[in-house]
Amino acid sequence: MEFVISKFNYWIYITLMMIGFYAMMRKRNLVKKLVGMNIFQTAIILYFISTAAKKGATIPIMEHGHGEAVHAVHAAQYVNPLPHVLMLTAIVVLVSTFGVALAIIIMIHRKYKTLEEDEILELTK
Amino acid sequence: MTTSPLPILIVVVPLISAFLIPIVGWWKRNLCYYLTFAALSISVLISIAVLNTVVAHGAVHYYLGNWDPPWGIEYVVDHLNAFVVVIMSFISLVVAIYSKRSVEQELAGKIVYFYCTFLLLITGLLGMVVTGDMFNLYVFLEVASLAAYALIAIGEKGAPLASFRYVILGTIGACFYLLGVGYLYIAAGSLNMADLSQILPDLYHSKVIIVAFIFFVVGVGLKMALFPLHAWLPDAYTYAPSAVSTLIAPTMTKVGCYVLIRIMFTVFKPHFSIELIPVTTILSWIAVVAMIVGSIFAIAQTDFKRMLSYSVVAQIGYIVLGIGLANRAGLTGAVLHILNEAFTKSCLFAVAGAIVYKMGTSDMYQFRNLYKMMPVTMTAFIIGAFSMIGIPPTVGFFSKLYLILGSIHAKQWVFVAVILLSSVLNVVYFYRVIELAFLQPRELATKKEREVLQVYSQNGGNATGIRMRDGEGPATIAMDEVPLSMLVSLVVMAAGILILGILSTGIVSTVIRFAVPTVF
Numbered sequence: 001m002e003f004v005i006s007k008f009n010y011w012i013y014i015t016l017m018m019i020g021f022y023a024m025m026r027k028r029n030l031v032k033k034l035v036g037m038n039i040f041q042t043a044i045i046l047y048f049i050s051t052a053a054k055k056g057a058t059i060p061i062m063e064h065g066h067g068e069a070v071h072a073v074h075a076a077q078y079v080n081p082l083p084h085v086l087m088l089t090a091i092v093v094l095v096s097t098f099g100v101a102l103a104i105i106i107m108i109h110r111k112y113k114t115l116e117e118d119e120i121l122e123l124t125k
Numbered sequence: 126m127t128t129s130p131l132p133i134l135i136v137v138v139p140l141i142s143a144f145l146i147p148i149v150g151w152w153k154r155n156l157c158y159y160l161t162f163a164a165l166s167i168s169v170l171i172s173i174a175v176l177n178t179v180v181a182h183g184a185v186h187y188y189l190g191n192w193d194p195p196w197g198i199e200y201v202v203d204h205l206n207a208f209v210v211v212i213m214s215f216i217s218l219v220v221a222i223y224s225k226r227s228v229e230q231e232l233a234g235k236i237v238y239f240y241c242t243f244l245l246l247i248t249g250l251l252g253m254v255v256t257g258d259m260f261n262l263y264v265f266l267e268v269a270s271l272a273a274y275a276l277i278a279i280g281e282k283g284a285p286l287a288s289f290r291y292v293i294l295g296t297i298g299a300c301f302y303l304l305g306v307g308y309l310y311i312a313a314g315s316l317n318m319a320d321l322s323q324i325l326p327d328l329y330h331s332k333v334i335i336v337a338f339i340f341f342v343v344g345v346g347l348k349m350a351l352f353p354l355h356a357w358l359p360d361a362y363t364y365a366p367s368a369v370s371t372l373i374a375p376t377m378t379k380v381g382c383y384v385l386i387r388i389m390f391t392v393f394k395p396h397f398s399i400e401l402i403p404v405t406t407i408l409s410w411i412a413v414v415a416m417i418v419g420s421i422f423a424i425a426q427t428d429f430k431r432m433l434s435y436s437v438v439a440q441i442g443y444i445v446l447g448i449g450l451a452n453r454a455g456l457t458g459a460v461l462h463i464l465n466e467a468f469t470k471s472c473l474f475a476v477a478g479a480i481v482y483k484m485g486t487s488d489m490y491q492f493r494n495l496y497k498m499m500p501v502t503m504t505a506f507i508i509g510a511f512s513m514i515g516i517p518p519t520v521g522f523f524s525k526l527y528l529i530l531g532s533i534h535a536k537q538w539v540f541v542a543v544i545l546l547s548s549v550l551n552v553v554y555f556y557r558v559i560e561l562a563f564l565q566p567r568e569l570a571t572k573k574e575r576e577v578l579q580v581y582s583q584n585g586g587n588a589t590g591i592r593m594r595d596g597e598g599p600a601t602i603a604m605d606e607v608p609l610s611m612l613v614s615l616v617v618m619a620a621g622i623l624i625l626g627i628l629s630t631g632i633v634s635t636v637i638r639f640a641v642p643t644v645f
Contacts, residue, residue: 024293037296044300044307051311083310086260090303093267100271101292104278107285124283 009050016043030108030115034101041094045087052083131175132187132200135210136252138167143244150237157240158225164244165218168251172207172214179207180635186257194257195320201257205640208460209383210254212467216375217247220471223614224368226607227478231366232279239276239368246272246372250380259306259316259392262384266302266348269380270295273373280364287360294357298347301340308337309392318392329397338397341388342404349381351445352415355438359422362434367478370430374437375471379463382444386459389448390642399451409449413543415442420550424557429487430477432554433470436513439547440466446540447528453645455531460637461629462524465512468625469521472509472618476502479607479615495562498605501612503562505619510555512622515548520626527633 004011016039023036060078105115112120142164150157178185184203188194202210221243232239249269256262274295278288310316312333313324328334343354350358358378362370389398389405399405419439426432444466447459479502480495481487496503512521525544532540606612625632 021297024297030289033293037293041296041300044303047304048307051307083307089260089264093264093271093299096271097267097292097296100274101289104274104285104289104292107278108289111285120286124286 009053010047013043013047013050016040016046028117030105030117033117034098034105037101038094038098041090041097045090045094048083048087048090052080054079127178127182127185128187129175129178129185130187131171131178132185132202132255133189135168135171135175135214135255136248138171139164139244139251140248143241143248146241146244147237150240154236157237158221161221161240161244162218165214165221165247168214168247169211169218172211175202176207176211176636179204195315195317198261199257199317199319200255201319202255203640204636205386205460206254206383208636208640209380209463210251212464213250213254213376213380214247216467216471217250217372219614219617220368220372220475223371223475223478223611225610227368227482227611228366230482231368235279239279242272242275243368243372245269246276247376250376253380254383257318259309259318259321263299263303263306266384267299269377270299270348273377276369276373277361277365280366280369282364283360284364287357287364291357291361294347294354298344298354301344301347303344305337305340305344308333308340312337318387321392322394325392325397326394329401335402338388338393338402338404342385342408345381345385345388349378349385350438350441352411352418352438352442355415355419355441358438359431359434362437363428363431367474367481370434371471371474371478374433374474375467375469378437378441379444379467382441382448382459382463385445386448386456390456395451395642395644405449405451407449408445409537409540412442412444412446412449413540415439415445416543416547417550420547420554424550424554426554427489429480429489429492429558430474431487432489432558433473433477436473436551436554437466437470439551440470440513442547443525443528443544446544447531450528450531450535450537450540451645452531452534453641454527454534456641456645457633457637458524458527458529458531460640461520461527461633464625464632465520465524465622468618468621469509469512469519472505472615472622473513475611475615475618476506476509479611482607482611483605489558489561492558492562499607501606502615505615506562507559508619508622510559512626514551514555518626519622520629521622523626523629 020036020038020040020043024033024040027033027036054076057077057079060081108120109115112123114120114123142160146157146160149160175185179202184201185207187200189198189200192198224243228236228239246269249265249267249272252265253262253269256265274288274292277291278285280287306316309321309325312328312331313321315321315324325334347354362374365373389395416439419435419437419442423432423435423439426435440462444459444462447455447457447462450456450458477487479499480492483499484491508519512519515521515525525548529541529544532538532544607615
């Protein structure tokens with residue numbers, strides 16, 4: 001139990017990721033698959049952000065700004081900014097993947113007039 | 126070690142051109158092709174210059190924004206990626222020349238967007254190869270993948286659905302890679318490949334590192350269609366427009382192989398991948414299954430492009446086997462096989478595209494007597510098929526030779542047998558096409574040919590070379606080749622296979638020898 005509670009952020013991200021994974025693999029509707037994909041990617045973003053968090057730490061901005069950082073910076077006092085920066089890029093990737101996938105779904109719908117995978121497979125036979 | 130801005134230019138030139146293309150295309154549509162051609166030519170020249178520098182002075186570095194490596198993004202080009210980047214940029218250039226007429230026919234209204242996405246795809250591929258930063262590699266991986274999803278989706282028939290499946294599986298692959306990066310970052314606190322390889326040895330027994338490694342292998346395995354994860358590939362490559370499958374088949378999966386080599390032997394030290402967890406052994410056995418199953422599936426196909434797609438799955442098996450053998454000869458074979466695959470697959474898919482251009486179909490049983498109509502194309506096909514089988518003067522022979530030497534060196538006789546068996550299976554599925562296109566007796570075919578002609582016209586092909594005589598006589602077949610721009614690139618690819626085969630000893634001794642980690 002201690003193991004679960006002390007690492008609860010990881011458990012949450014794994015649960016979310018598996019929900020997304022299940023939707024991507026098992027759902028027959030293409031939009032549901034896409035929603036699953038989005039949950040899957042968001043779970044990873046949550047994971048990255050949670051690794052940056054520290055108890056009692058503040059935002060990573062130096063009080064006196066440029067070049068006048070005379071006081072030593074203690075990493076323990078600041079939240080690690082790097083995962084946030086990485087995730088900004090990952091969010092851009094997520095959004096564009098989602099956009100491309102939606103565009104493809106529109107193409108599929110124009111072609112087959114349905115978004116159920118089994119019906120499409122029936123039509124393409 | 127030299128610092129030079131050349132590595133970044135390889136990526137920046139196609140990237141900026143990709144954004145210029147919609148503007149130029151707005152003004153004059155025909156200029157898009159020439160701009161693509163110019164951008165890729167510059168990329169090829171820079172890649173060759175980088176390769177020369179690497180061969181003369183060792184690795185070339187570039188620090189983006191002048192931030193020193195562990196903090197900023199670093200581009201590193203050493204022997205391995207200099208070699209791969211030259212192959213990739215050269216193949217892209219040849220395919221760009223090839224694409225002109227094919228795109229005009231298949232995607233008439235979409236030329237501007239096609240070339241824009243085409244260049245973005247190449248940007249992503251070249252970026253993946255030159256970068257020395259784990260997260261930057263993820264970004265380029267997604268740039269390339271997104272462009273590939275879009276390009277595949279504009280194909281015929283089932284293309285949108287195939288592309289959608291590729292989106293789902295490709296995203297899982299990329300997300301696994303990203304998770305691997307995250308695990309490495311929380312354990313080691315760095316994203317720079319060179320820096321990581323210094324830090325990681327102390328952490329090799331940590332479970333986090335092992336999980337990260339497994340995520341990398343599975344994620345990259347999905348992207349490069351390693352056997353049980355190949356389900357997205359055949360549909361996507363078959364339904365994609367000819368020019369797109371000619372570009373994607375030789376490049377994307379091979380860049381995946383390069384990334385796998387980079388992660389297994391640079392980011393992680395070879396002894397981690399070989400001794401601490403038995404990943405090389407597992408990979409070799411997966412590769413063996415891929416080689417056999419991919420070839421058997423290829424034999425079962427009647428569509429030429431689909432057969433080639435399954436052949437890609439089998440050939441990935443060869444490269445992964447070379448990586449899995451993890452000895453000098455094996456890895457040399459793997460790197461040389463990347464070269465072989467790039468040229469051979471682009472040549473064969475270009476042949477498929479040329480046939481689709483003329484016939485409107487890639488069904489093998491319509492290929493009867495095709496050599497009379499398209500002698501140059503079919504000669505290129507023969508050379509490509511020989512290289513795939515591994516017949517001596519072609520480069521395919523030499524890469525398979527190194528793989529067999531590697532297997533013998535590792536005392537894995539099963540692998541030797543499997544490489545030979547898989548070559549025999551290659552003979553089987555290529556011979557079927559050769560038989561149909563070259564050896565099918567005319568008399569038996571006359572009635573069939575009438576049906577075939579109907580199929581051609583139904584499929585919208587413009588096979589002007591085949592005309593029926595009046596009355597009941599057999600159809601006559603005149604020479605009717607594809608346009609010059611397609612022929613030039615076909616000849617370059619086919620000649621490349623032969624010339625590189627002859628030069629392969631030199632390539633191994635000047636470049637690949639240094640690309641293989643020194644501990645082997």
